[in-house]
Amino acid sequence: MAQNTRTVASNALGWQAQRAPGMPPLVEQLVQHCLQLLHHHSLRAGTRLPSVRELSDSAGVSRDTVVQAYDRLVAQGVAHSRPGAGFFVSAQRSPHLVQTGKSLKTPILSADAAFDTPFLLRSMFRPTEGTQLDGSTGILPANWMDHDMLNAAVRSVGRSAGVQLLGYGAPQGYAPLRQQLSAHLLAQGLTVDPEQELMTVTGVTQGMDLVLRSTLRPGDTVLVEDPTWFMVFGMLRALGVQMLAVPRLRDGPDLAVLEHLAATHRPKMFITNTVVHNPTGFGLSLPVAYDVLRLAEQHDFLVLEDDTYADFAPQHPMRLSTLDRLRRVILLGGFSKTLAGSLRVGYIAAKPERIRALTDAKLLSGLTSPELGERVVHRILADGQYRKHVLRLRERLDETRHRCLKMVESMGLKVHQEPLAGMFVWVDAQQDTEVLARKAAAQGVLLAPGVLFSANQQPSTMLRLPVSMVDETAGCQKMALLLRQIAKSN
Amino acid sequence: MAQNTRTVASNALGWQAQRAPGMPPLVEQLVQHCLQLLHHHSLRAGTRLPSVRELSDSAGVSRDTVVQAYDRLVAQGVAHSRPGAGFFVSAQRSPHLVQTGKSLKTPILSADAAFDTPFLLRSMFRPTEGTQLDGSTGILPANWMDHDMLNAAVRSVGRSAGVQLLGYGAPQGYAPLRQQLSAHLLAQGLTVDPEQELMTVTGVTQGMDLVLRSTLRPGDTVLVEDPTWFMVFGMLRALGVQMLAVPRLRDGPDLAVLEHLAATHRPKMFITNTVVHNPTGFGLSLPVAYDVLRLAEQHDFLVLEDDTYADFAPQHPMRLSTLDRLRRVILLGGFSKTLAGSLRVGYIAAKPERIRALTDAKLLSGLTSPELGERVVHRILADGQYRKHVLRLRERLDETRHRCLKMVESMGLKVHQEPLAGMFVWVDAQQDTEVLARKAAAQGVLLAPGVLFSANQQPSTMLRLPVSMVDETAGCQKMALLLRQIAKSN
Known part of the structure; x- marks a missing residue:
């Protein structure tokens, strides 16, 4: 290392290569050294850096490193x-490195913010600080x-x-994945041609x-469930589509309301989350499924079955797609929900002419x-790891959900009808949950109040809670404690 | 097989089940047989197919098969x-089967197919066989x-x-990538805050x-260049937006036309491909850039600068975003174009309030x-490999483009104005290139005729050719030979 020591003084950048075990690679060391010099303005815009040969000789590193x-x-x-x-050295605006994930000093919810879909979306995806x-x-x-x-x-x-x-x-997507998806759906009782459907x-x-963009026109009417995943409202509103709400019961949509609205408003589509409904965790019974399809046939509307939570369902759940065969x-x-949000891998199964039109779209x-x-998804499905992974998730969810339900009731919050499955409980806080959510936000807790899940954004006493809030992580317990406090203050 | 032989005559569809090993399943055979009959118009719309029982009995197959x-x-x-x-039998548009990945026996282009955006999109993404x-x-x-x-x-x-x-x-996307993008754009002379812009x-x-969805409404007017990347037309049409074409010259859009259309039609937006314009390979001069922005200011329209081919540009190209600072x-x-299409990684740079609205969208x-x-893109950019890779691509493109231009002229095709850079040459075949493209399609070569790049889909003698057609791969040379033949037959 005598060579390195010698070069320190004569090295134009004052850089000394650290060759001890555990140190970063020399390239990385040199980059960081230069960034430090830039940061402290020891290297100014326009300055010529030592030539590759010069630095390599003086610092005793290879030219390739430089x-x-x-x-x-x-x-x-x-x-x-x-x-x-x-x-x-280039002229710097400011050596501003992106500091995402920290230094977000803005409050979760400003006093005048609306609890609408864009707000919740933005909030959901904010990098959370330790205190939030x-x-x-x-x-x-x-x-x-x-x-x-x-x-x-x-x-x-x-x-x-x-x-x-x-x-x-x-x-249409990676063909081997479509093959795997077809097998995956077959296991759910749905035969789908991976090439055409x-x-x-x-x-x-x-x-x-x-689907919505290529099927609906402004002024069309669409039936949605009440409550429903809030994204649906945001999307339909953006398309200028009229929404009518069908109450969601434990075994499916309220058929009397569905029939009445279908007869009086000629809807183009009914959007439903049949299996492990979000936010209620409800399912669908066979007779209700049959009647929904009968009404769809009679009043000629399409059914969009959102099966996001499919893999959290109990054995043999009822699906409209299975009954109707697309x-x-x-x-x-x-x-x-089961692998990773950031993968952004999903699928549409529909009859061939629809898939053709949707592929063009x-x-x-x-x-x-x-x-x-x-x-990546194909690999995980093909290796057979997915099935076991999902089984583990489901067991853990079921166990956690039971504890969560107990805790929620011990807080004085009511669960009118127990969820059949899934990652949420839909509880009645017996007070306006939008007010409650604002109180919680002030204390650094983000909640999903019932108003978000309502098509007409009616004030609501309902609240969607993640069952994982009872999980043994400090953050979740803290949230549960806070929620208990807030509930008591009612 | 006596049974099968017997049934041929009495079978209303003339179908004979082939039970030899290696044959497709009977269901598949029957489907293909019917499709053949349809294709040859032996089965016409409205015809009743034999009943399940009738066909199952006569063909000696199970009812389930039928x-x-x-x-x-x-x-x-x-x-x-x-x-x-x-x-x-249903009334047919055409018995076109989507046979992704296999048995593409259908011609590239059926006789009555329109050369429209969906067609070219579908064609572009068709898996090509060896002969295509x-x-x-x-x-x-x-x-x-x-x-x-x-x-x-x-x-x-x-x-x-x-x-x-x-x-x-x-x-807004992976923060370290935004930081790299900001550095990448800075090297192009554009200062962009990776957090907000x-x-x-x-x-x-x-x-x-x-951008189009969140900015335009049906009935709005948008200015596009002529010629233009064909996707733009498809998108604008789908949004119900009126398009007006501004001829694209070698140093930018035709300013007289741009000014006239801006004054008379109050467009919301001008969509332009300033640097290495697709399909011409043209650029933008500083005075034209200035006038485009002056007109945008005066007539209050937005400018959408599509910089897809940025990294194929010669040194210091002129950009509207650089001049206008977003x-x-x-x-x-x-x-x-430079790393991999399947990564699907792109970016939007715009002023903070637009980025906020676009992020919500x-x-x-x-x-x-x-x-x-x-x-993955971040990794490649951060390692410094990207710059060298792009430099190599650009050198190869420049060299290849020169050879391509020579070859094209030797074929009797005219290049009115040479491209400044990029992967295409825009040549005049001196005949309707839609007709030429149909001839080429019949011989297994897919071409991009000028009509595709025209907002009003006017017949055109222009053709966009990839410069890589002169590359030393068998396929490309074969294409060039074929093209020469076709050109000669003119």
Whole structure:
């Protein structure tokens, strides 16, 4: 190391390579050293950096190390090369590095903010600080999930994809994934031709957006359930579509209301979350399913069956798509809840002519969906790991949900009808939950009040809580305590 | 097989079940047989198909086989059932089957097919057989790209992502990628705050869709360039927006026409592809850029600058976003052309209030964009590999484009004004290129005729050719030979 010691003084950047075990690679060290100099204004705009040869000689590192480090500085915009003249420090606006995930000092909810879909969406996706607790979450805690399985599948795709990721992929989605999906759906009792009746989408939400955009026109009427996943309202409103609400009962939609609205308003579509309904956790009985389809036939409306929570369902749940065999039903599903939200892999199952039209619509609104994530999901499904993973999740959910229900009742919150399955409980706080949510927000807890799930945004005493709030993590317990306090103050 | 032989005569459809090993399942055979009859008009619309019992008896197959086959015909839209009356042949648009990935026996282009955006989109993404050559391609040959770099980045993400892929990610996109993008844009002379002025999208196409959907209403007027990337027309048409075309000259849009249309039609937006314009390869001069922005200011329209081919530009290209600093210009870019189409990673740069609105629109139409691909792109940008890779691509493109121009002229095709850069040449075939494209299609070569790039779909003698057609791969040379032949036959 004598050589390194010698070079310190003569090295124009004052950089000393650290070769001890455990130190970062030399390239990384040099980059960080330069960024430090820039940050402290020891390197100013326009300054010529030492030549590659000069620095490599003086610092006793290979030329390749210097070239790689300079390339990274160029990539980061802090340096640039002038052909024949070398590398120069670039003029900096400000050495402002993105500090996402921290320093978000703005409050969760400003006093005048509306509890509408865009608000909740923005809130849901805010990076949370340690002090903020998310009782409005729609995903399971990270420690319930299997990130090792996920990352191993990513690496495996990186090892095996070869040149195949270079193109745009297939408009209907990665064909082997469609094969796996077809098998997956067959296990649920639905026969789907992967070539003609399936397409992938960038998550259930994009799938719903595609279906709604290519089916509905402004002024059309659509029936929705009450309560319903709030995204549906935001999407329909954006399309200028009239929504009519059908109360959701424990075994399906209220048939009397459905029939009346269908007869009087000629709706184009009924959007329903049959299996593990969000937010109630309710299901669908066979006779109700039959009557829904009978009414759809009689009044000629489409049924969009959102099956986001399919894999949390108890054994042999009833689905409209299974009964109808995709004649009138369009099925949406995905893997955000069971694998990872950031993968954005979902699918649409529908009859061939609909899939053809939806594939055209998909191409026109964004070409293909990213094959990388589709290959990762395919790998996990094909390896047979998915089934076991989901089984574990379901068992844990069932156990946690029972504890959550007990806790919720011990707080004086009412659960009118128990959920059959799923990750939420839909509780009656016996006070306006929008007011309650504002109180909670002031204390750093984000809640999902009933008004969000109501098509006509009526004040509501209901609240959707994630069952994982009783999980043994400090954050969740803190939230539960806070909620108890708030409930008591009622 | 005596039974089968017997049934041929008496079988109303003339179908004989083939039970030899290696034959397709009987259901499939019956379906294909019916499709053949339909194709040859031996079965006409309205004809009643033999009853299930009748056909099952006469063909010596189970009733279930017939039921399944009929169901598939119904699913394919070529037959329908009338309760109590049986199955009937449906009125056909055309018996076009989507046979993704296999048995593409149908010609590329049927005689009556329109050369419209959906057609070209479907064609572009068709899996090509060995005998089919794609002269309409919008991507570089796979052997020009660096799949090792891509796959190594995928594996690296799989090693380092930990639990971070589990959530939905950030609505504006992966923050470190936005930081890299900001540096990347800074190197192009554009200062962009990665926190407030940047968001990721699932490719440039989705970015354009988001901008158009959240800015335009049916009946609005939008100015487009003539010629223009054909997707723009498809998108605007789907939104019910009126398009007016501004001729594209070598140094930018025709200012006289732009001014006249702006003054007389009050357009909401001008969509332009300033740097390495598709399909011409033209650029933008500083004075024209200035006048475009002056007109935008004066007539109060937005400018959507599609920078898909940014990284193929010569040094220091002129951009509207750079001049205007995102006040009135919305910039779209991505990595489909330089890294991989299937990653679907793009970005929008715009002023903060637009990014906020577009982020809300993004959430509402599909939540976040997949973080996996964004991490892969980030990795490649951060490592400094991207710059070198792009430099190599650009050099190869420049060299190839010169050879292509020579070859094209040797064929008797005219290039009125040479492209400045990029992967296409825009040539005058001196004959209706739609006719030419149909001739080429009959010989297995897909071409992109000028009509596709025209807002009002005027007949055109222009043709967009990929410069890589002169590349040393058998396929491309074959295409060039064929093209020469076709040109000669003129």
